[in-house]
Amino acid sequence: MTDTPANDVAARAEDRSAALVRKRYRAERRFRMYGLAAIMAALGMLTVLLFSIVSSGLPAFTTTQVALNLTFDAGDIDPDGSTDPAKLASGNYRGALLKSLRAEFPGAETRKGRRDAINMISNEVTFVMRDMVLADPSIIGTTQRVWVKSSADIDQLAKGSIDRALPESDRRVNNRQLGWFEKLEREDRVKTTFNTTFFTTADSREPEQAGILGAVVGSALTLLITLLLSFPVGVMSAVYLEEFAPKNRWTDVIEVNINNLAAVPSIVFGLLGLAVFLNFFALPRSAPVVGGMVLALMTLPTIIIASRAALKAVPPSIREAALGMGASRLQTVTHHVLPLAMPGILTGTIIGMAQALGETAPLLMIGMVAFIVDIPQSFTDPATVLPVQVFLWADAPERAFVERTSAAIMVLLTFLIMMNLFAVLLRKKFERRW
Amino acid sequence: MPEENTPEEMEVTVESNEAPGATQAPKAPPTKVNARDVNVYYADNHALKDITIEIPENRVTSFIGPSGCGKSSFLRCINRMNDTIDICRVEGKIEIDSADIYDRSIDVVQLRAKVGMVFQKPNPFPKSIYDNIAYGPRIHGMVAGKTDTDELVEASLKRAGLWEEVKDRLAQPGTSLSGGQQQRLCIARAIAVSPQVILMDEPCSALDPIATARIEELIDELRQNFTIVIVTHSMQQAARVSQKTAFFHLGELVEQGNTELIFTNPVDKRTQDYITGRFG
Structure with a gap:
């Protein structure tokens, strides 16, 4: 039967059409794979982008605070003892802060040491002190334990972005500051809090005070x-x-x-x-x-x-x-x-x-x-x-x-x-x- | 033509033979729409050539003819819907109650309130059934207050034979109705503004035979109060519902006259070929 030329032709035609069907299926599968691959590539890139942004951005939502014993020296803040708010507002809070820092950080007496100590904390601390005094003048003359915002460099140090093992010349935080910070850490006077400043203020030259x-x-x-x-x-x-x-x-x-x-x-x-x-x-x-x-x-x-x-x-x-x-x-x-x-x-x-x-x-x-x-x-x-x-x-x-x-x-x-x-x-x- | 259709058509023909014959014998109905030498151009295309026709009052007049023959174009001249097509130009004279509707003094909005239209595809507004009917009367200031509107909506739906089906769901969207109901809603919407003439552009072409039969019954009832012009592709429909028929071919009005005459004894060869199904 199958040797007759007519049957032969018919069989070959059938083969060809079966091959065509297979080819069509293959082409369709291939096309679907290409589409899937394209989507995966796009999703992959998006994931990488989002991951890199989120991983480097998340730390900005927290900030480091340190507990300092701040002495509200009456001689600096209120030399006349008048407790007049207008006079209190213009008191020498920087002087009071420097005195507190000298007491807190051994080695802060020299000019260089003083700068290092000042750079440990955010420069908004003097305003924090003023606001505390204006809110409650009775703290003048006392020493208070206050959680204050650390400077951006100390914040980075606390978050691990600054490698403590690096030689001092390659580090933004010098050995003296590192020593002070490690002492604070040992005394459990360092904590991480939510960075509300970031959502409540505008731009600033000081990163720890900059907000969105x-x-x-x-x-x-x-x-x-x-x-x-x-x-x-x-x-x-x-x-x-x-x-x-x-x-x-x-x-x-x-x-x-x-x-x-x-x-x-x-x-x-x-x-x-x-x-x-x-x-x-x-x-x-x-x-x-x-x-x-x-x-x-x-x-x-x-x-x-x-x-x-x-x-x-x-x-x-x-x-x-x-x-x-x-x-x-x-x-x-x-x-x-x-x-x-x-x-x-x-x-x-x-x-x-x-x-x-x-x-x-x-x-x-x-x-x-x-x-x-x-x-x-x-x-x-x-x-x-x-x-x-x-x-x-x-x-x-x-x-x-x-x-x-x-x-x-x-x-x-x-x-x-x-x-x-x-x-x-x-x-x-x-x-x-x- | 399928054989089973023939007896039914015969009956209808006989019926319509009697009815108009009875009314026409004493006095011919007055002319409602009078078109004289109407020519329509779409840019350079001469779509309608010297159409002259009289459309009798309170009668159903049907326009038949193959696709693209210009019957819909002519229908849309009667309420100036062609105005909305930039490239369309209409020449000649169309009078309704002896007033030229293409005269400058005619306000096209008022004309369209007087000459209602029902389209090929049911096109209710995507609003509630109630608002569909109330829209026309509201914009034309024909109703004042809620009770007034309620009454008019009810009356219009009743006249369109839709009231019983929708009275409990007037707040539902008009688009939720079935195709035939939607088309009756469109007819109810058209008659809500009490037009004098209703133009219907193949109103049943998107409907099944049962819905079509209901619309045809409705057309027959409405003829008591309105002058109706209907464009249709179905010759049986023309024979069933209309008293006067006009046959269009390639932009010309080939033949017009009493429906039974056109269908039983056409004068022109082309009419004869068309109604016997030899082309179109």
Whole structure:
């Protein structure tokens, strides 16, 4: 049977088709593997990135405190014995502190020893002493055991970031300071606490006093301006272009330009802001109001494009239904099309805002890169924003700023993830199928 | 044509033979919509050529013809829905009650309140059933207060034969109804603003035969109060529901006349070919 030529041909055809099926299966399996590999690679890189940031940033959320016996010397703080708050506030707390340090640290009498002792603790301790006295003047003349913040170098030493085995010349903490610190450790006068300072203050030259709140408030003020400007303008532009504008060469040109605008490097917007808002309109430098305006320019194309896509996704049958009912074009848009497109528009807006939150370059151009130690109170106060704070700290030489840089990145990422999560939830909740 | 359909169609034809015959014999119904030499262009495409037709009041007029023949385009001229298409240009004259609807003094929004429309695909607003009906009367200021609106919603749903099915779930979204119910909701929405003319663009093409039968019954009832123009691909449907039929082909109005005449004794060869199923 099988030798006949006809059967032979049929058998070969069957073989070929079986081989084809196998080949197809193999190709599909291979393709799936490639996809899986690509995703694994992406996830792997993300994990490495997150791990390196978190591992180097986590220590910034704790800080080291040491217990010192502080003598509130009446001769330094209140020489007249008047207990007048105004006089108490201007007492010589540094003198009182130095006396306490001399008593605490043997060898702190020399000029060099005094500097070493001062560098053990944060320089905010004199203010802590003043506040204690103002709160309770009766402690004048007494000695109190007070937990004070250590200096950033001692903090690093306590966290193990400084190797005690290194020769003294390679170490930021010298042998004398190391000896003092080890004595404190032996006496159980060192503890690690949550670093509230990091979340309650603005930038500082001293790492142990530097915080993120100034940048967070600056970012919030800036984004508020961005949102207030870009959302209404963006949505109105999108509605006009999508629902009212005639489709002609002019609207084509506008559309192309908007799409191009979305691809313009952000620093160009910064230059524009510098030339127009600062130099021409003489608005204040480093201010959230200007930063917000610049970021609004940058976010506008994103919002317009997202809003137009959302409006396009509303089925034409809804417009026809409304027009057929005798609704005017404006009523059709405001009663039906816009509410249906709103979830999409809001999602696009949030993503645009998240972009703006992460933007650094244009803000450098308008001076939001300044070193600002006060938390901004208004839209015209000098301020900085989160990514610029990261940039500033990444530039700082102190070891303690390295962990603060990573911690600031973690705060920034947390805000970004929250915003994107909100966008996803919004989309999920209002997603509509026709 | 399947054989089992024939007796039913025969019956309907006989019926409609009697009904219009009875009413038409004493006096012909007045003309509601009067179109004279209407030409429609989409950019350079001459879509409709010199359409002249009179649409009688309180009758169902059906437009039949193969796809792309321009019957829907003409339907959309009657409430100026073509205005929304940038490249569309309409020439000629369409009068409703002797008033030219393309005249400058005509407000298109008021025109559309007077000439309602039901679309091919049921397109209720993604709002509650109640709001679907109440929307039109509200924007046209035809109702004042809640009780007024409630009454109108109930009346409209009753006239569309939907009240019994939805009266307990008026707050549910209109899109939760079945296809046939959605289409009746759309009809109820259209009649809620008391139009004089209702245009229906293949209202049953997305529905099953049972839902279609209900809509056809409804159309027949509505004819008492409204002038209805229906575009349909189904010749049986045209024969069943309409009293007047117009046959469109390649942008021309080939033949028009009493439905039973068109279907039993067409004059034009093309009409004859189409209704016997030789093309289209």
